[in-house]
Amino acid sequence: MIENVNPKSQNKQSKLANKIRKLRYQLSPPQFIVVIFLALITIGTLLLMMPVASHNGHSIGFINAFFTAVSAVCVNGLSVLDAGSDFSIAGQSIIMLLIQIGGLGFMTISVIIAIIMGKRIGLKERLLIQHTTQSSTSQGLVRLSIYIFIIVFAFESIATLILTFHWESSMGWKTAFFYALFHSVSAFNNAGFALWPEGLVAYVGDPVVNFVIITLFVAGGLGYIVIVELFQKRKWRKFSLHTKIVLSSSLIITIIGFSILFLLESMNPATYGTLNWGERVQASLFQSLVPRSVGFNTLEITHMLTASQFLIIIYMFIGAASGGTGGGVKINTVVVLILATITTFRGGGQIHAFKRRIPQETVLRALAVVMSSLACVLFIALVLTITEDMLADHFLEVLFEATSAFSTTGLSMGLTKDLSTPGKIIICFTMFIGRLGPLTLAYALAKRKQQSRLGYPEDNILIG
Secondary structure, eight states: OOOOOOHHHHHHHHHHHHHHHHHHHHSOHHHHHHHHHHHHHHHHHHHHHSGGGBTTSSOOOHHHHHHHHHHHHTTOOOOSSOTTTTBOHHHHHHHHHHHHHHHHOHHHHHHHHHHHTTOOOOHHHHHHHHHHHTOSOSTTHHHHHHHHHHHHHHHHHHHHHHHHHHHHHHHOHHHHHHHHHHHHHHHHTTOOOOSSTTTTGGGTTOHHHHHHHHHHHHHHHHOHHHHHHHHHTOSGGGSOHHHHHHHHHHHHHHHHHHHHHHHHHTTOHHHHTTOOHHHHHHHHHHHHHGGGTOOOOSSOGGGSOHHHHHHHHHHHHHOSOTTSSOOSSOHHHHHHHHHHHHHHHTTOOOOEETTEEOOHHHHHHHHHHHHHHHHHHHHHHHHHHHHTTTTOSSHHHHHHHHHHHHTTOOOOSSOGGGOOHHHHHHHHHHHHHHHHOHHHHHHHHOSSOOOOOOOOOOOOOOOO
């Protein structure tokens, strides 16, 4: 039987493919990534605007759909609507798909599809993969993409299976499976979308839910390169400097955060008043880890002490590790600046860690990331104090919201759902900037690198 293929349809498809191919080769990798993200957000907005995506059968409107699409694609978690009650199963499935594409990466998915179809991965595609995975080398990128796909599939599948059996008795098989799949995808991609209005507060003392969710977002936040090395090399001495810094600094910052939150909130009857010691330990561990870039919460953020809320802001700004699904300026970036500061206090010399020298270019890049990110958060907070002056009771709420949006964490002190239309647009812009990173956008907007041929005499500036 011979299928009848419409020549006009074939021509349209080939023209569209040619346009995409031409666009890919005209744009630099950062520029192409920006275009892809904008395209995904546009498609997500149109899908979420459909009445079938809404729980009540009416369109949620452009602004709400746009905000949700940006938050899902940028794996943030901030939401002006409740994902569980305001969206239908179709709408929740769209959000889950946007989270998966945004977290896994469009280029990784494209590579897997190309491999299945037997197509060759060219140099331009390898550069795009290198930029999206933040790999330091262009070698083995196709293999890395396959590893990433396997890692994501394994973690999300096992977590879905465990949570489905755990929730089956209270929800039934179908609901339990969908809830397990949704929260597994959301957790591993550090998105933080939950199908309960209060997040995971009801499971503050549930060891299964705590263990599964923590394992997922910690694994996603560590980064694919770190996970691959953990499985392949297994021995500490064989790990790269990046992996050693990420693992050691993540452990240290988790211990510090856990200790501070446990001590502070133990004096707060509004959060720990009804919890036993085991539940307090779980809650402290969970809340010390989630600010690293996932918006789940087992405690009401608004009920926490001001000191705890400010600590969460600091942790949100630091974020997860480079090359993962988390946001923030990245823990390894902060460590590089700390090492540079310690070296300066000691009188200068080479900046090093684990018997490896860190290049000056890396230090300058880390400084650029932190300074541009800090400037962005402060500017957004300043603008929000103007647009949301009637909503926020304290400046800390505004700073919390701005930091959460930029770091793609998704935690909120309650300001998100009451945002004005200008405030929603500002937060959308912040989430987009935070997901792609200030330097990525700077590279994308720059036409070419400007290298001065002039040499200037050296002079001193007073510091401190």
